[in-house]
Amino acid sequence: AQKVTQAQTEISVVEKEDVTLDCVYETRDTTYYLFWYKQPPSGELVFLIRRNSFDEQNEISGRYSWNFQKSTSSFNFTITASQVVDSAVYFCALSGRTNAGKSTFGDGTTLTVKP
């Protein structure tokens, strides 16, 4: 079985603050993939990043960065200098081979960035 936990249901910050969205996962697979998706108020789901279980390097893309730590089964997402346009629901997802390749999504974290 695999599970993704996003313990933060809602986060509210003021523009320009840094914010970290937590994602903790469980899987028995040794090979798996982790994803982050963004769902803005308009409703579409936008792919942000994919990381495989053998690559623990942190990744930075502009104001976005991801911290993958296998030791704590976490794949956290940080937005630096947040902006109002970052307001969205963010989903972390996990795919492992033994779950028939199905993705398991966390319940999402709603981020509100206030001006």
Next chain:
Amino acid sequence: DTAVSQTPKYLVTQMGNDKSIKCEQNLGHDTMYWYKQDSKKFLKIMFSYNNKELIINETVPNRFSPKSPDKAHLNLHINSLELGDSAVYFCASSQGRGPFTDTQYFGPGTRLTVL
């Protein structure tokens, strides 16, 4: 040049009716999916097809029937609609056989409201 498109975007119907949602992808992907997102934003996979073959079939009522005429299309037909079917339905596609390794690209969603 929409990569994954769904029609209709909004669907309002009475309980007991039968309705279909269509999905098309022009990415040349081999695998397509249907997800359901409920009012609490929880995302759950329903079905997945790879080259017109059903590969994931989650526990959903048999009132839901996917149809894949070719690998670029995956339609969802729902019989005898119930109030609890009200949700946003997302279509997605990925390059390979399943979401295990491949990034899924989502359509804009279809908001179904059953009255």
